[in-house]
Amino acid sequence: MGDFHPHGDAAIYDAMARLSQDFTIRYPLVDGQGNFGNIDGDNPAASRYTEARMTVMAEALLNGLDENAVDFRPNYDGRLEEPSVLPASYPNLLANGSSGIAVGMATNIPPHNIGELINACLHLIKSPNAVDDTLMQYVPGPDFPTGGVIVEPAENIANAYRTGRGSIRLRARWHVEDLGRGQWQAIVTEIPYQVQKSKLVERIAEVIQIKKVPILADVRDESAEDVRMVLEPKSKNVDPDVLMNALFRNTDLETRFSLNMNVLIDGVTPRVCSLKECLRAFLDFRRDVLIRRSKHRMAKIDNRLEVLEGLIIAFLNLDRVIDIIRYDDDPKAALMYEDWSKPHQATIVRATDESDYQSPLAGIDVKALELHDDPNAVARGVLLDEDGPATIPRRFSGRSEGLSDVQAEAILNMRLRSLRRLEELELVNERNALMEERAGLEDLMDSEDMQWGQVKDQLQEVKKQFTKDYDRGQRLTTFAEATETEDVPLEAMxxxxxxxxxxxxxxxxxxxxxxxxxxxxxxxxxxxxxxxxxxxxxxxxxxxxxxxxxxxxxxxxxxxxxxxxxxxxxxxxxxxxxxxxxxxxIHRPGQRLIVASSAGDGFIVPEDDVVAQTRSGKQVLNVRTPTRALVCKPVTGNAVAVVGENRKLLVFMLDELPEMGRGKGVRMQKYKDGGMSDARTFTLEAGLSWQDPAGRTRTVTGEELAEWTAKRAGAGRMAPRGFPRDNKFN
Known part of the structure; x- marks a missing residue:
C-alpha cells in the first residue's frame, strides 16, 4: 500500500482475496490459508485471520523480472520503480480472463484452459497465417472455474472469437438420481460462472412459491465442499428435461456470458481483438522477453568473463600477485598498472610425491620440464628435485596492459582457500562454459528461427508444468447440445x-x-x-x-x-x-374486446393481444388525464350501443369501429358536455335489452331502434323511457 497501491488496505485485501478463490479465478494466483469466502457469496474473513502466499502460477508470471525482461516505470510517488507489465510465461489475460469498465469502454474476457491456449500458440508459431477457425480446433471455447456445460453452437463461439464480441450460453451440470419405485430427483453438481449459489437457491424457492414452475415441488441445498442442489419434482411422471428446461428459462441455472475482448495490444490504445490477435500479441511479447533476457544474460557473461580473465592471470602469476599484495602500498593500483607480459623469476615448491602434475594453464608436463630444463618454458608446476626448492626462470603469459578495475577488485577479494590447485580447473571450465553459452546466445540473437524455437520450448515446458501434473489443469467446462423441449404452456403444468x-x-x-x-x-x-x-x-x-x-x-x-x-x-x-x-x-383465446374511454373514444382489440408477460402489464388504451378508461367488455353481435352522461343513446354498426392492438381509438359518440357513461355490443336483430329500476328486463327491437341508429360519432337521442337512471346497460 505504501509503495505501489495507494488506495487503502480494504481494496488491496479484496483484490488479493479474489485472486485466491478457485470458484472465481480459473488458475488462482494466491494460495490462501483461512476463510477466503465461498461460492455462496460469503465474504472473506478479516485480514488479521488469514495468510497468503503466491502460487506457482503467480511465480510463472514473474519469471525473468530481474533480468530486464520488461520496462519499468516510476511508482505513484516516484520513489521506486514498478514493472509496466509482467513477463508472463503464459497468456494470463486469456487463461484467467478479465472484466472491467473504464470511461466509455468495457471488457469482458472469459477464462480458458491453459493447455489449449498453449497448443494454439504452438500452432501459430508453426503456421503464422493460421485462420481463426483453425485455432478453434485447439481452443473450442472458454473453460470456467465452476465447470458447467456450454450449450452455445460452435459456429456462434467461432464467430465470437473471430470478431471479439458475442455471447456464450452456459448451463448448470445436472443428472437424475434414482430413488427407487419410479421416484427420482435432479441433482445439480456445477452451477454457471459468477452465480452465487445461495441466491440461486433463493430464486428457485421463489419460483416454487409463485408457482411459475408448478411441476417443481422443493429445492434443497446439500452442498459441503462440493456443490449439491436437490430438485424434487411434484410428480414422478414429470419429464426431467421438461423440468430442467423450465428452470433454465426462469432461473440462473442457465446464463449468458457476454464476450467483449477489448484489450490494449500496444499498452495504450484499446481495441476489440480476435482470439488470433490476442495470441499473436502474446507470442510477439514472449519473443521480445526472450531477446531482452538474452541480452541481459550476455552482459552478465561478459562481466563474469572479465573477472575470470583476471583470476586466471592471477593464477598464472600467483607468486608475483602475492608479492604485490603483501608489499605494495596500493596493491589495487599496482595490479591495474602492472605489465603482466614480462618474464620474472618464480619459486617452485618441493613435490610431496613423485606423481605427474599437469598444469591446466600451461599444459606442460613437469617430468618433461625436469628432463629438458628449458629456461624459457612457460609453466608453473612441481619440479621433482630431491635437493629442495629450486628456482627456475619462467615467462608469465598474460596481457601486456594492466588489469581492469573489476579484475583487480576480484583478485583482492579472492579468499586464500581459492588458491588451491583445483581452482585452476574450475576457472578454466567455467570460462569455457560461459564462452560456449555466449556463442549460443549470439547465434540465438542472429536467428529468428532459433528464437521461435526457444519460445516454443518454453511454452511446452509451461504446458507440461500446468496441465498434466497440475491440480486444475484438466478442462472443467464441457460442451453439449442444448436439449430443448417444446415450450410447455404453464396451464399444462x-x-x-x-x-x-x-x-x-x-x-x-x-x-x-x-x-x-x-x-x-x-x-x-x-x-x-x-x-x-x-x-x-x-x-x-x-x-x-x-x-x-x-x-x-x-x-x-x-x-x-x-x-x-x-x-x-x-x-x-x-x-x-x-x-x-x-x-x-377470464382470458378466452380468440375472443375480442371493446375498450373505450370516458371521452367517448374506443376500438376493438383481440383478447390475445392484451395478455401481459410482465408484472407491469400491457398498455392498450391510451388515455391522458383527466380522461380515463371506462369500458372493457367482450364483443358479441354486430352493433354497438353508446350512452353518454347526458342520457343520449347512439346505436351504430360494429364494423364502423376499427380493430387495433393499441391506441386512443376513434370517436364513438360526440358530446357537448360531460362524456361517455357506458357502451356495449349486441345483435341488432335481437334488439337492445336492459333492466329497468323494477328489475324487469326491457328490450327495444331492431325496428324500434331505428330512431337511435345512426353513423358513428353522432350525438344520439335521448334514451327510451324506462332506461336506468345510472345510465348503465347492466
Missing amino acids: IEREPVTVVCSQMGWIRAMTGHIDLNRELKFKDGDGPRFIFHAETTDKLLVFGSNGRFYTVMAANLPGGRGMGEPLRLMVDLPNDVEILDIM
Whole structure:
C-alpha cells in the first residue's frame, strides 16, 4: 500500500482475496490459508485471520523480472520503480480472463484452459497465417472455474472469437438420481460462472412459491465442499428435461456470458481483438522477453568473463600477485598498472610425491620440464628435485596492459582457500562454459528461427508444468447440445381444479376451492365488501383492466387460498394506487374486446393481444388525464350501443369501429358536455335489452331502434323511457 497501491488496505485485501478463490479465478494466483469466502457469496474473513502466499502460477508470471525482461516505470510517488507489465510465461489475460469498465469502454474476457491456449500458440508459431477457425480446433471455447456445460453452437463461439464480441450460453451440470419405485430427483453438481449459489437457491424457492414452475415441488441445498442442489419434482411422471428446461428459462441455472475482448495490444490504445490477435500479441511479447533476457544474460557473461580473465592471470602469476599484495602500498593500483607480459623469476615448491602434475594453464608436463630444463618454458608446476626448492626462470603469459578495475577488485577479494590447485580447473571450465553459452546466445540473437524455437520450448515446458501434473489443469467446462423441449404452456403444468375468484372493493383477491354459490355471504375486512366474484379454474389466466388503460395478467393458480382475506392485487402486479380496477375477466383465446374511454373514444382489440408477460402489464388504451378508461367488455353481435352522461343513446354498426392492438381509438359518440357513461355490443336483430329500476328486463327491437341508429360519432337521442337512471346497460 505504501509503495505501489495507494488506495487503502480494504481494496488491496479484496483484490488479493479474489485472486485466491478457485470458484472465481480459473488458475488462482494466491494460495490462501483461512476463510477466503465461498461460492455462496460469503465474504472473506478479516485480514488479521488469514495468510497468503503466491502460487506457482503467480511465480510463472514473474519469471525473468530481474533480468530486464520488461520496462519499468516510476511508482505513484516516484520513489521506486514498478514493472509496466509482467513477463508472463503464459497468456494470463486469456487463461484467467478479465472484466472491467473504464470511461466509455468495457471488457469482458472469459477464462480458458491453459493447455489449449498453449497448443494454439504452438500452432501459430508453426503456421503464422493460421485462420481463426483453425485455432478453434485447439481452443473450442472458454473453460470456467465452476465447470458447467456450454450449450452455445460452435459456429456462434467461432464467430465470437473471430470478431471479439458475442455471447456464450452456459448451463448448470445436472443428472437424475434414482430413488427407487419410479421416484427420482435432479441433482445439480456445477452451477454457471459468477452465480452465487445461495441466491440461486433463493430464486428457485421463489419460483416454487409463485408457482411459475408448478411441476417443481422443493429445492434443497446439500452442498459441503462440493456443490449439491436437490430438485424434487411434484410428480414422478414429470419429464426431467421438461423440468430442467423450465428452470433454465426462469432461473440462473442457465446464463449468458457476454464476450467483449477489448484489450490494449500496444499498452495504450484499446481495441476489440480476435482470439488470433490476442495470441499473436502474446507470442510477439514472449519473443521480445526472450531477446531482452538474452541480452541481459550476455552482459552478465561478459562481466563474469572479465573477472575470470583476471583470476586466471592471477593464477598464472600467483607468486608475483602475492608479492604485490603483501608489499605494495596500493596493491589495487599496482595490479591495474602492472605489465603482466614480462618474464620474472618464480619459486617452485618441493613435490610431496613423485606423481605427474599437469598444469591446466600451461599444459606442460613437469617430468618433461625436469628432463629438458628449458629456461624459457612457460609453466608453473612441481619440479621433482630431491635437493629442495629450486628456482627456475619462467615467462608469465598474460596481457601486456594492466588489469581492469573489476579484475583487480576480484583478485583482492579472492579468499586464500581459492588458491588451491583445483581452482585452476574450475576457472578454466567455467570460462569455457560461459564462452560456449555466449556463442549460443549470439547465434540465438542472429536467428529468428532459433528464437521461435526457444519460445516454443518454453511454452511446452509451461504446458507440461500446468496441465498434466497440475491440480486444475484438466478442462472443467464441457460442451453439449442444448436439449430443448417444446415450450410447455404453464396451464399444462398446473393441475386443473375449479376455483371461485373473489375480489373485494379495496382490491383484495383470493381463490376459494371449488365453485361455490355466487350469492353466498363471504367475509371481508372492515369497511370492505364484494366487487367481483366468478367461477374459474386453476389453469385460467385472469385479465385485469385498469382505469389507466393497461391490462394486467394473473394466473388463477397463483392466487392466495380462500381461508383468509386474500392479498392485495396491487402487490401481485404493478398496479398504481391511483388506478381503479375496472374489470377482472377470464382470458378466452380468440375472443375480442371493446375498450373505450370516458371521452367517448374506443376500438376493438383481440383478447390475445392484451395478455401481459410482465408484472407491469400491457398498455392498450391510451388515455391522458383527466380522461380515463371506462369500458372493457367482450364483443358479441354486430352493433354497438353508446350512452353518454347526458342520457343520449347512439346505436351504430360494429364494423364502423376499427380493430387495433393499441391506441386512443376513434370517436364513438360526440358530446357537448360531460362524456361517455357506458357502451356495449349486441345483435341488432335481437334488439337492445336492459333492466329497468323494477328489475324487469326491457328490450327495444331492431325496428324500434331505428330512431337511435345512426353513423358513428353522432350525438344520439335521448334514451327510451324506462332506461336506468345510472345510465348503465347492466
